[in-house]
Amino acid sequence: MPKENPVIAFLNKMADLILLNLIFLLCCIPVVTIGPAITALYAVSLRSVRYGDGYVIQTFFRSFKQNFKQSFVAGMIGLLFVCLLFIDLFFWRNVGPAFMSVFMTCVGYLVFIVFLWLFPVIAKLENPLRVQIKNAAAMAVAHFFPYTLFVSVIVLAAGYMAYTSIITDVLLLLMGFALLAYVCSFFFYKVFAKYIDEEPVGEDDPLYGSRE
Secondary structure, X not given: OOOOOHHHHHHHHHHXXXXXXXXXXXXXXXXXXXXXXXXXXXXXXXXXXXXXXXXXXXXXXXXXXXXXXXXXXXXHHHHHHHHHXXXXXXXXXXXXXXXXXXXXXXXXXXXXXXXXXXXXXXXXXXXXXXXXXXXXXXXXXXXXXXHHHHHHHHHHHHHHHHHHOHHHHHHHHHHHHHHHHHXXXXXXXXXXXXXXXXXXXXXXXXXXXXXX
């Protein structure tokens, strides 16, 4: 197979990221489908890291459908935790001792890193949700240095930039969410490779990822 021109490869990657980002945002519009949309986003990104680019739409919607129920519940749990955390932080910041705000921030970070891993875990592994959460928590803690730390810093930095910069908001709407998932997937896959034996994808695979 001839080597792909670097410029063409770059343009193909940008096109895939823009397409993936658009599909992701459209599937997030109902809000309650954020969980399945994030899982599908990582399904495409992890596949791209492992096998190369291609079949964005097919891979996304296959994962969206297959993992909908589990991802939906995980997404609702995540949204509930976010709401409770903001309520607690608001309460303790205004009426409670300062250390409680610090404590709740630490609790929030622990929940945050578990959910950082949860959706990629759902995209990659097939287990009951309680096992998926257990695995996500175990990976988040066992691989905190450097993988969880790096991913959390990247995501939090992106969130801060989005909060303070209109330019970042525009980039996120264009391709930022897909790019963020793609970058984080390199870290996630380093860990998954320790636990999952994967055979090289065959060219007869309907979702074969390489471009010719």
